[in-house]
Amino acid sequence: MKLFTLSTLSLVYITTISATPSPRATCSKGRTATSGSCCVWYNVLDDIQANLRVSFLFDGGICGEDAHDALRLSFHDAIGYSPLLKSQRKVGGDGADGSLIMFASAELGYPANEGLEEIVHSEKRFADKWGVSIQLAAAGSVRNCAGGPRISFLAGRPSATHASPVDLVTEAFDSVDKILARVQDAGLTPQELVDLLASHSIGLQDTVDPTISGTPFDTTPSVFDTKFYLETLLHGTVWPGDGAHPSEAMSPFEGELRLQSDAALAQYPRTSCYWSGFVNNQNPMASRFATSMAKLALLGQNPHILQDCSEVIPPPTLPNPPAATLPKGTTLELTVLQFVIILNFLCLLLPGQIAKLHF
Numbered sequence: 001m002k003l004f005t006l007s008t009l010s011l012v013y014i015t016t017i018s019a020t021p022s023p024r025a026t027c028s029k030g031r032t033a034t035s036g037s038c039c040v041w042y043n044v045l046d047d048i049q050a051n052l053r054v055s056f057l058f059d060g061g062i063c064g065e066d067a068h069d070a071l072r073l074s075f076h077d078a079i080g081y082s083p084l085l086k087s088q089r090k091v092g093g094d095g096a097d098g099s100l101i102m103f104a105s106a107e108l109g110y111p112a113n114e115g116l117e118e119i120v121h122s123e124k125r126f127a128d129k130w131g132v133s134i135q136l137a138a139a140g141s142v143r144n145c146a147g148g149p150r151i152s153f154l155a156g157r158p159s160a161t162h163a164s165p166v167d168l169v170t171e172a173f174d175s176v177d178k179i180l181a182r183v184q185d186a187g188l189t190p191q192e193l194v195d196l197l198a199s200h201s202i203g204l205q206d207t208v209d210p211t212i213s214g215t216p217f218d219t220t221p222s223v224f225d226t227k228f229y230l231e232t233l234l235h236g237t238v239w240p241g242d243g244a245h246p247s248e249a250m251s252p253f254e255g256e257l258r259l260q261s262d263a264a265l266a267q268y269p270r271t272s273c274y275w276s277g278f279v280n281n282q283n284p285m286a287s288r289f290a291t292s293m294a295k296l297a298l299l300g301q302n303p304h305i306l307q308d309c310s311e312v313i314p315p316p317t318l319p320n321p322p323a324a325t326l327p328k329g330t331t332l333e334l335t336v337l338q339f340v341i342i343l344n345f346l347c348l349l350l351p352g353q354i355a356k357l358h359f
C-alpha cells in the first residue's frame with residue numbers, strides 16, 4: 001500500500017514536471033527561443049534582411065537579385081565537399097563551412113563561381129560582424145519569395161580552415177552522368193538534386209549569355225513555383241540571346257534561358273518522371289526542397305555539434321502561387337491539366353519515354 005502510494009506520488013510528480021513548459025530565452029524585439037544561444041541569429045537575420053545589398057541584401061526583404069544570389073551561394077559553398085578526394089588523401093573541402101567567403105580569394109577564381117563576386121563581398125560584411133552565415137541568408141532568402149518554404153537552420157559551424165578544391169561545383173555544360181556522380185560523391189541523390197533545382201524557379205542568368213543578362217529560367221522569377229519544372233519540359237525552339245552558348249539549351253520562347261543541365265535532367269530517364277511529378281504540385285515540391293536544403297546545409301558538417309535555431313526563420317507570410325498555366329507563345333495546344341495527365345500516364349506505363357517527347 002505504502003509502495004503504491006509512493007509510486008503514485010512519483011508518477012504525479014513526473015507528470016507534473018513533464019507538463020511544465022521549459023522556460024524560453026527572451027531575445028530582442030520580444031522574441032523568444034528554446035536556447036539563449038539562438039537569440040543572436042534573430043539579430044543577424046534582421047541585419048541581413050535590412051542591409052544585405054549587393055549594390056547598396058535583400059533589398060529590404062524581397063525576392064530580388066540578392067535573395068537569388070544568396071541561395072546560389074549556399075549551394076556553391078556546400079557542394080565543395082568530396083569524400084572521394086578525402087579517401088585518396090587529397091584536400092576534399094568541408095562542404096557548408098563558409099569557405100567561399102573565408103577563402104574567397106581562391107574560390108572566386110574557380111570558373112563555376114563566376115557571378116558570385118558581389119554576393120560574397122556583401123555577405124563578407126556580415127561575416128566580419130557576426131560570423132559566417134551563408135546558410136542563414138539562404139534560408140531567409142527563400143522565405144522572401146512567394147511559395148518559398150521555411151527552411152531549417154542549424155548554427156555553430158566551426159570556421160573554415162582551408163579553401164574547397166577547384167572543380168567540385170557542377171557546371172551547366174557537364175553531362176548528366178558527371179553531374180549526378182559529383183552530387184552523389186557529396187552525399188546527394190539524383191532526386192535530391194531535382195528537389196534542390198526548385199531554386200532555379202527564382203533564378204536569373206548573367207554569365208551564360210551576357211548579352212541578355214538578367215534573363216530568368218522561368219516566366220515567374222520572383223515566385224517559388226512549379227513553372228520552372230513545367231517550362232523546362234516544353235520543346236525548345238529559340239536561342240533567346242545572340243545564339244548558342246556552352247551551358248545553354250534551346251528555350252521554348254524569347255525572354256527565358258534554359259540551362260543545358262536543367263534540360264538534360266528534365267529528360268534523363270532516371271530523373272524525368274521525378275522532375276515532371278512536380279509540375280503543378282506546389283506543396284510536395286516546396287516540402288521536398290526544404291528537406292533537401294536542410295541536407296545540403298549539413299554537407300561535410302557534424303550535425304551533432306550544431307544548435308537547431310530554425311525558429312529564428314519566420315514562417316512564410318506570402319500567399320502560395322496560383323496553379324501553373326502554359327505560357328503564351330508555346331505551340332502546345334493543351335491545358336496544363338491535360339499535359340500533367342499525359343506525363344503521369346507516360347511515367348506510369350512507359351517510364352524513360354519523356355525524353356523522346358516534343359511538347
Ligand code: HEM
Pocket residue numbers: 065068069071072074075114115170171172173179196197199200202203204205206207208247259261
Ligand atoms: C546541376 C546543378 C546546377 C547547375 C549546373 C547550376 C548552374 C547554374 C547557372 C549556370 C546559373 C546562372 C548563373 C549566372 O549566370 O549568373 C545558376 C543560377 C542559379 N542557381 Fe544554379 N545550378 C545548379 C544547382 C543549383 C542548386 C542546387 C541551387 C540552390 C540550392 C542553385 C541555385 C541557383 C540560383 C538561385 C540561381 C540564380 C542566381 C541569380 O538569379 O543571380 N543552383 N545556376
